[in-house]
Amino acid sequence: MTLDTPTLIPGLEGVPAAESSISLVDGEGGKLYYRGYSIEDLTEGTTFEEVVALLYDGELPNQSRVNDVRQQLEAARALTDDQISLARQVATMSHPMFALQSAVAALGPKTNDFPQDDFAGATKRGIDLIAKVGHLVGIIAQATAGRPYDGPRPGESHATMMLRMITGAEPSDLHIRTMDALLNLQADHSAGNASTFTTRVVTSTKAEPEAVISAAIGALSGPAHGGANEQSLRLFDQIGSSENAEAEVPRMLDQKVKIPGVGHRVYHVKDPRSIVIQRLASQVLERQRERQLYEVALTVERIVKERIGSRGLWPNVDLFSGCVFSALDIPIDFFTPCFAASRTAGWTAHIVEQLRSGNRIFRPDQIWTGPDPRPFVPLAAR
Ligand SMILES: CC(C)(COP(=O)(O)OP(=O)(O)OC[C@H]1O[C@@H](n2cnc3c(N)ncnc32)[C@H](O)[C@@H]1OP(=O)(O)O)[C@@H](O)C(=O)NCCC(=O)NCCS
Incomplete structure (x- = not known):
């Protein structure tokens, strides 16, 4: 059957996936900007909480806004006993990325009707997910190493909580600063990378944010991407x-x-x-x-x-x-989960941006390479 045949662009190279104002990759100049600020200025001495605020708000936060985000993240880390025990259980079954994907999906609500126009609600769900994904990475690392659960402590920054839970040791100031820098460096990378594109596609189906982030973690796990x-x-x-x-x-x-x-x-x-x-x-x-x-x-x-x-x-x-x-004493199969915890900041900011954009469902075309329509042959006659 011959329909109009559009040109196939393998890997959708150069095809814009969305309009976005979150981060910009300048591939020829070798530059990366979050909301207009160069990545070089957002690493050493900048906390992950500042970058979360920047990605969400579009502006550099003042101290009071940083404190707000820090408190929000701290409050949102809490997980139920069931969620903790599920994460520990899957940690012993599979690679930490797959364990993380399952544990994040299991954070989803019992309902499946995510409101499309509640941008404040989506922002809160996003911040909650950033906090919980970091906590889950720590839980999965503890279970993988055969250590008991030792959860977040009051007043800990996101980077400190993650490092302490993953390594089982009190991190030094240098290690905490380095972890903040690593989290900041990988927090976003435009709308077109595979996992953020996944985020936009799954969001466009009106799925719950936990389903979106679980899908994005799956995309990031591949060795051509975060793996x-x-x-x-x-x-x-x-x-x-x-x-x-x-x-x-x-x-x-x-x-x-x-x-x-x-x-x-x-x-x-x-x-x-x-x-x-x-x-x-x-x-x-x-x-x-x-x-x-x-x-x-x-x-x-x-x-x-x-x-x-x-x-x-x-x-x-x-x-x-x-x-x-x-x-930093992070075990090798936790490198990509740490990347996922960092990129959850960008992914969730893209959920909000996708909703604000009107959120039309992604439904690209295909180029048909199969047979022309043909008569069915009953099983007995084959
Ligand atoms: C990142 C990546 C997936 C981009 O893929 P892409 O844009 O589709 O590029 P292609 O796979 O089409 O590669 C284009 C050419 O460069 C070569 N190439 C790409 N990545 C290469 C690599 N890591 N090492 C050696 N050659 C490489 C390919 O063999 C191909 O050569 P050819 O034209 O002679 O066939 C790819 O470079 C890759 O797999 N890199 C290794 C994994 C990685 O580091 N991923 C993290 C990205 S942040």
Whole structure:
């Protein structure tokens, strides 16, 4: 059957998915802005609570607004005993990203009629989710490590709660500042990345925010997206040394293996987030293990630059982020859950923006490649 055949754009490259004023990726200039502010200015010395306020309000918060957000997040962290025990149970069954996805879906209400015009209500649900997702990551880490539940403490910032719960130790000020910076760096990345696009698509079906964020976590789990931070550190561990990388990486490139932490649909220069992460690395990489992994990452970067840099293939955020997560004592399979906790700030801000935009359901077209209509053949005659 021949219908009008539109042109297929694989991966919807260059197709605008939405209008957005939350964050802007400048792929040629290698810049990332949240609400007009450069990411370089929003990391060192800026708390996650400030960035949440900025993403939601569109303006830099003053101290009183930061205090508000901090209190809101603290109040919203609470989970029921059932929610805590479910998260602990799924933590023992699957990868932490899948456990997180299930635990977040289970936060949803018993009703399924999310109001489409209550923007204040959607904002509150969004902030609640940011708080609860961070708490859930901590619960899943405790259960995975076989530790008992030790929940949020009064007065803890989001970064402190997450680090303490994930690692089981009291974090230092340097580690808390670094965690804030990591959370801030990954909090949003325009409407077009796969998990935020998922957010917009699922929101457009009028789904509850918990269903939206659970779907976004599923999208982020893939190694082509958020899962790359885990994959890159596993690769560097396997390579073991810079000397090995000199031989192994060219071989991988010759065999057309995609190196995790390299390449980006939009950036054709070095990802600005990886530049900030390298600055963080210079402050927190104290142990021999992470220094060695970082040396491997630097060697990978040099070879990639020499071999494929001219094709616009450069390090992305995930080439160096694993070394920093690891220096904070975050276990490797919790790198992507931490990314999810951070990106929940952006995802939920996009839910509100999608609702405000009129929220027309996404329903793209397809290009039919199947057979023309044909007569049915009953089973006995086949
Ligand atoms: C991010 C990514 C999914 C973007 O994909 P994309 O825009 O669809 O790009 P493509 O997969 O079409 O790749 C285009 C070309 O670059 C090459 N390429 C892309 N990423 C590469 C990588 N990480 N290592 C080596 N070559 C790579 C592809 O092999 C392809 O080469 P070809 O034209 O000779 O076939 C892709 O670069 C990738 O898989 N990177 C590794 C995973 C990763 O780090 N993800 C985190 C992103 S923040």
